Amino acid sequence: MSHTNGQAIISISNLGKIYETPTSSVHAISDVSFDVEAGEFVSVLGPSGCGKSTLMMIAAGLRTKTSGAIQVNGRDVDGPMDDIGIVFQRDVLLDWANVIDNVMFSIEARKLPTKEYLPNAKRLLDSVGLADFYEARPYELSGGMRQRVSICRALVHDPQLLLMDEPFGALDALTREQMMLDLQSVWLQSKKTVLFITHSIQEAVFLSDRVIVMSPRPGTIDLDLRIDLPRPRSLHIMETPNFNAYMREIRETFEARGVITHV
Amino acid sequence: MSNEMNTTNKSEILKFNSLPKDEIRQISLGHRIWGKTQGFIYPFLTLFMLLVVTETIVRVFHIRNFILPAPTKIFETLFQSWPYLWTNAKPTLFVVIVGFTMSLCTAVPIGILIASSKVMEKFVYPLLVTAQTIPKIALAPMLIIWFGFSMTPKLVITVLISFFPMVINTVAGLKGVPQEMLDLARSSRASKLTTFRKIRWPFALPSVFAGLKIAITMAVIGAIVGEYIGADKGLGFVLIAAAGRLEMDLVFAAVVILVAIGMSSFYTLTFIERISIPWHESIRKENRGH
CATH class of the missing domain: 1.10.287 (Helix Hairpins)
Structure with missing residues (x-):
């Protein structure tokens, strides 16, 4: 982690994506440009179907772009890269493997030395309260625990960049708040660069250094908001005027776009 | 309760x-x-x-033996003619087991090939479907001409008849892998082999087992069909011969043994399935007792 602040880990300019189907074409994202700096926690926030997940998938090298340019670590993205960890919407755990093997899948797939990374896997699991569950099967865990395992899997090979696609979307409100705190503490310890996709304004403001607000399809950037709140943030920060001012600004952006309408 | x-x-x-x-x-x-x-x-x-x-x-109603034998009569015959029945059960059992194994060893690899290559799918899949729609019994006389009255025609029919469900289910299982899991593998830069070993194959296993369980019952039918058309031993031969002599109690006794063969091979597979995929929803449900 010798990267100094100010260096762009992700650099996106005029990115566009059109999905072609035999009968129609869907303009998913259009003319999106922004940079993510080393160590930054950036959320991309938008209504469902605005192409924010597409954006992440392109950054991950799992989908192709239609136009524009995207660079990760100074290299054009033309396929999955090594130095990235991904947390998907659903936890995508393998039922036939226990918790530790699920985490170690990242290592095996990348053909990294298993012995060297096993302590790392255990340390990560311990840090999210799963110390007693190394041998448990995914189906024995709750939704929150499962998503914790998948976060450990994304971090175990110590990537510089973490991409998260609505990772708490399927969790209940209480679990979600706990996960926000846990993610913050993991992030504060590791200082990874994070691109976090979400549709929750609260989640975005709480977690991020910067919130990028996208318009409905075709997704473009409506607002790029810096969140200046002290860290570590406790849940009570959500009751402060500053926090609510940020929430209001984002909500007003959505209202101006007609994403949220009042009758 | x-x-x-x-x-x-x-x-x-x-x-x-x-x-x-x-x-x-x-x-x-x-x-x-x-x-x-x-x-x-x-x-x-x-x-x-x-x-x-x-x-x-x-x-x-004093129903005569050659129309419907009484269950007690069937069991009596089963015990009295046991040596004769057992001698004839052995070749049938052999055909079922060897035929099923041969079928398994070709069907699953072909299923894997079809699922992993578009070209193979285009060329082989339609042929397989065509082959499946041919009534196997129609091939029987030809097989006798080619292979005589040996074990071979029985094995060929058993393989042909049990082949299809295994291929279909292997293909279905491998193709059913969720896109997210494949994305996970690709983003972790897993090789094709690792992706297959760690994700695609374990995911497909429950479906493969479903295919095997259908196939084993088909294999028993295949063995009997094979023996029907030309054999001097085997339970299929016993069925034909006993029916010809109107010894219906012997026919039913042979059927009882066939049912036993079918059920024990089916439950052997179920047992192997339980050990192999304890993580699967269906097994977990059974272990929970409902």
């Missing part, structure tokens, strides 16, 4: 965090034994009642 089981089950799950692993296993073992006994008692009761009804009808 089932209500009672449900409550124990829930409290078992609630206690999961506090209980040591051994205790959890003991509870579920108790459940499993109860579940199994229960599973056996009901079908046997049904069968027993059917036999009693048949026996009564045969005795009351």
